[in-house]
Structure formats: C-alpha cells, structure tokens
Amino acid sequence: MTSAPVKTLIRGGRVLDLDGDLDQPTLADVLIEDTSIAAVAPDLPAARTAGAAVIDAAGRLIVPGLVNAHYHSYDTLARGLMEDLPLEQWGTLCGPLAIGRSTEEIYARTLLGAVDCLRNGSTTIQDMATLVPLNDDHVDAILDAYRDAGIRVILSVSIRDLSQVDTIPWLAELLPDELKPLVGTARDDFGPQIDFVTRQIARIGDRGGMVRWALSPSAPQRCTPALLAAVGALARERAIPVYTHCYETRAQRVFARDHLDAFDGSAVKLLEASGLLGPHVTIAHGVWPDAAELDRIAATGTNVVLNMLSNLKLKSGVAPLLDYHARGVNLALGCDNSSCSDVQNLFEVMKLFCLMAAVSTPGPTPITAATALRAATLGGARTAGLADKLGAVRTGMAADLLILDLADPAYVPFNSAVRQLVFADAGRAIETVMVNGRVVVRDRRMATVDEAALRRLVERAMPTVRRDFARSRDGFARVRPALEEVQRRVWADPLALNRFVGGPRF
C-alpha cells in the first residue's frame, strides 16, 4: 500500500510560462504532490486539492527556480576580499584558500553559499568543487550542507594533472624555482583523482534525486590529453555530464596557441579529440574561442555557461554571446566564484546578459528578457540533462519554483512580468522558494537554516581563513611582478581576436 501524497496548493498566482503570456501571465493554481508539480490550471476543483496545505498566491508571480549553472563553493568566505585583479592574479591570491581546510569550515562555507543562492532564487546549483586534498569527509560536508539548506546540486570535483605555474604563459620562465610553489607546482596523477570521483558517486548516489554528479576536468590546458580522454570515456560510459572551464581569458587563448601544437593551438580541438564536445558537455565562460571553434561548439551541441559578472570583475572580456545565440548554442548562466562576482544572484546575471549585447550591437538583438530567463532556467537544466525535470512550472516537472511579491516596487505598475523580473527586480521580491516540493525560503527568510547559527559557524572559521589569506597576500606580493609581466606580454601579443570594447588598452 502506498501512502497518500503530501499536497501543497499554491492558489491564484500568475504563473510565468516561457511559452505563454510573458507580460501578463495567466492566473492559475499550482498543485504539488510530494516532489513534483501535479497540475497547473485555473481554479483546480476542491476534490483534486483536498488535504493540501495552501499558499495564497494572490498578487504573486510564480516563476521556475533558477539554475546557477557555474559556481564554486570553496571561496564563499573570501567575498569582498579582492578587486581590480585579472584572473591569473586573482587565482594566485585566492587558490590557497581551497587547500587544507577543516571539515567544519567546508560545511560552513558551503551552507553560506547555498543560503546566498536560495535567497536569490537559485534552486539548483552546479558546484565545481575544489578539494585539496581529496577527502571523503569533505565531500560529505559539502553534500550535508546542501541537504540541510534544501538546495538541488549538480556536484563535480575539479581534477587536473598539470601545474598552475606551467599553464600560465611565460610564467615558468619568469619565476625563479623557489617562488613557483606560491603559484602552484602540484602535478598529481589523474588516475587516483578519477578513482576518487567514481568512488564518491558509488558511495553517495543521488540522495533522492537532489544530487546529480558531473565530471570536471578543470580546463583543457590544465589537463593532459590522457586525463581528458579518460574523462571523455567515463562520461560516455556512465552518461554523466561534464563541466569544464575553457577560454576564459586572453592569456588562455595565447597559451593554447603556443602550447597545444598537436591540436593546431586550439583548446576546443583538444576537447573534441578527447570526446569532450557534445550535448553532455558544458563549457564555462567561452570568452575567447574563434569563429571556427564557435562552429565546432555549435555543431556538436555543446552547451556554454556564461558568467558575465565574473568575466568583467576579472577583466576577462565579453563572451561572444550573439555569435553563440546565432549558432543556436544552448546558453546557461552562472555566477562563478563568490570572490569574483561577489554574489550568487542570477537576477544580476540575467540583466547583464541582456545589456552586454549592446556592447557590440546598437541595433535590436535576440537577447531579450525572455532569452535571459530561458537561459537561467531551461538553459541551465539542459546542461545537466535535466530539461525534462527542471526549468518550468508545468505538470510533471520537479516542484522547484519562486513566488514573487508583485507589490514590490519593481513590479509597480505591472507592465511586463518578464521584463520587470529581468530589468527591475534584483531578487528583492522573492518571498517564497520551493525546492523539490519543500518550502526552503518562507516570508523572505530561510525556513531550513538558522542563519544566526550559520553566522556563528562562519565566525568560528574566519580567524584561520584570515590568517591564511594574509599569508596568501604576502606570497602573492612576491610573484606579482612576474604575473604582471605575463599580463603585459599577453596584451602586447598580436592575437587577432578581440573581446574588449574598442580593443584592449594597457
């Protein structure tokens, strides 16, 4: 005998459907049974909704939960610590904060990030976790934090087998040997790293559908072709999605040209040769591919997750978003690290996505508010192979949704739901957040997490974090001249590709 489903009725709200009326969405009831949406229709009959807990949604807008499709949980305690640094310098300063952390700190930082995401409307996150050393307890701490917050996660553990100092152009020759460890000289064999990941997948499973596993080679230039081929084979064999950084900066483009001889200087060709292009693969950033590479990304159905906040804060340039869109590439949106965005807020990213099209194109473009909301919902769901489950408030989908208060000034007067959501709201109107049928934010407060207790956990971790960041800053000061020389050479390089308005001026 099966027990009766737990029912929730969200009554009388306007339900935003990307294929419906985007300006004045129709009024409907949303019936949730257990973890799924059982019905979306006006005035559901009482017999259908008997026994349901009722959420009155009069004067409310119901939208699908957002998918933060590129995120790292390791540096949430470092937000606000840095600015005005290009990626290669930021990474040197921030990277040590991922190394040798305590289980308590990992739990606290992960929970804090999850709360930030949920309160800003992200109900699913793709966390590309960095764990040094690899440790079962630390994976458990991450997933326990996500369980306690009630957020859905696509989790990957970043792997690499080439050192940081060897994968930044010219840096190995510019730095004396004794300073190289300050940037990173670790070159770990990839076999044990892949074994670790597969063991976690077998050990933990999907936790009732709330966890989906992915594979993450850190970036093509940071991995040997053998590592990439092993990931490509494993992903195909197990049908696991893959997320990898690619072409985030001009320095990475220059590095690929000068070091990937066997692949015609193309990181995208290296990925393709490794079986790492296709609908199961998502490239994070994709700021610096050339036209031929954009064609391969599109032809293979590879997804791209754009991270405009992070790209601009780290001076990486503007991704060719209109070129992607014109080629039909599935686009998702992400917020990337908390120390380079510095907030996990897809409302900001959606707005920026729309506005960035004008950087190159003063005429009308197809990057509208609806395009942005689609990228932040269905686009993200597709990167995880979950488009049949996430990204829309429709019958049969998982019950992941936001209820927004239309009395918020962002929606007054109520002219267009989708435009005001993208251009006027920044997440302030979020009143209720539901994930998998469970209310996790109620009346704008976390229903699942005691935030005062969380702040105490964070405060307990901070003396160590501050001590280690101070050390990292001292080390960074010693290698900074070499990193600035790298930057000078990168900008002086005659590379015939520009991702800056009016060309870079250095």
Ligand SMILES: [Zn+2]
């Ligand atoms: Zn990233």
